[in-house]
Amino acid sequence: MYKVGITGGIGTGKSTVCRIFSALGIPCYDADTRAKWLTENHSGIREALIKQFGPETFTGGVLNRPFLAAAAFKDASRTDFLNSIIHPAVQEDFIEWTAAQQGAPYVLKEAALLYEAGSYKELDCMIVVTAPLELRIKRVLSRDKHRTEKQVVDIINRQWPDEKKIELADHVIVNDEQHLLIPQVIALHEQFIKATLS
Numbered sequence: 076m077y078k079v080g081i082t083g084g085i086g087t088g089k090s091t092v093c094r095i096f097s098a099l100g101i102p103c104y105d106a107d108t109r110a111k112w113l114t115e116n117h118s119g120i121r122e123a124l125i126k127q128f129g130p131e132t133f134t135g136g137v138l139n140r141p142f143l144a145a146a147a148f149k150d151a152s153r154t155d156f157l158n159s160i161i162h163p164a165v166q167e168d169f170i171e172w173t174a175a176q177q178g179a180p181y182v183l184k185e186a187a188l189l190y191e192a193g194s195y196k197e198l199d200c201m202i203v204v205t206a207p208l209e210l211r212i213k214r215v216l217s218r219d220k221h222r223t224e225k226q227v228v229d230i231i232n233r234q235w236p237d238e239k240k241i242e243l244a245d246h247v248i249v250n251d252e253q254h255l256l257i258p259q260v261i262a263l264h265e266q267f268i269k270a271t272l273s
Contacts, residue, residue, distance in 0.1 A: 077271045078182055080189045081183050082190060083240070084187065086210070089204050099260070104184045109172075166194055181271050184198060201246070203247050205237050206249075215230075
């Protein structure tokens, strides 16, 4: 199975791009959503989190997200620990999911941290979605009413800069409300179909 990664910082519009690919019949694995589900439901992850961060991590069997976020992002070593247990579980889940998509010409894996986590190495090619910083902040603030501008900027600053991602990318989609998105996606879709046939 030909596997395409799609990444980009918060607010670049990865999900919008994936919806266009989905409309073309391409299965898309949303790694961030699956990571949240696995954190809540995977017994190994649950045990490791409780052991590391304490019983407050789960309240009545439900993940206490604000507590975990505050505990895990206090310092880099705690963030690294969280990633070290979640990323392998997501990778295993993606492999199982991919095996079930045999009718598709190729699959997409969408995640904000494909480069940061190193999981891009298991994919055949990479798309980076980019957008101007001011537009990204505006999009996130209109979507996530609970976030402040400072919180959004902090998240952006923790992610790799676009320039670094673009250096490693096979393809770049510009989502700046100036370039049309659909023609960019269709052009890549046609390339991937050719790649799977060759």
